[in-house]
């Protein structure tokens with residue numbers, strides 16, 4: 001694992017994610033998360049929305065062109081990155097905030113990058129933080145922004 005903790009999201013990143021869950025009622029929204037890793041804590045600086053091109057409303061597939069544009073200044077793509085690509089987020093309109101069977105299937109078929117996996121659910125307007133390690137989802141511990149944790 002590249003990190004075990006997640007710092008508090010900046011207000012605008014959280015707002016962007018939560019608003020996207022309501023903008024397309026009944027259909028999932030998705031995007032990538034960029035930031036940095038300090039000690040064992042991932043710090044999200046930006047949430048970057050990406051068009052969901054899935055044929056089904058209760059799953060997500062990121063538009064490849066928008067995905068590429070969103071990761072160009074990260075360590076996944078650039079030799080001189082501005083940000084670390086921490087992972088992805090998606091929304092669960094009217095579905096709980098744990099990985100669904102569809103999410104498990106997508107992850108196990110290798111369609112999810114190893115790293116942060118955030119799910120925002122309209123149930124309680126809450127953000128659930130996981131780490132996909134290539135094998136399973138692990139709950140990330142929340143820490144104070146910028147602080148180190150063991």
Ligand SMILES: [Zn+2]
Pocket residue numbers: 090091092099100103119
């Ligand atoms: Zn899901």
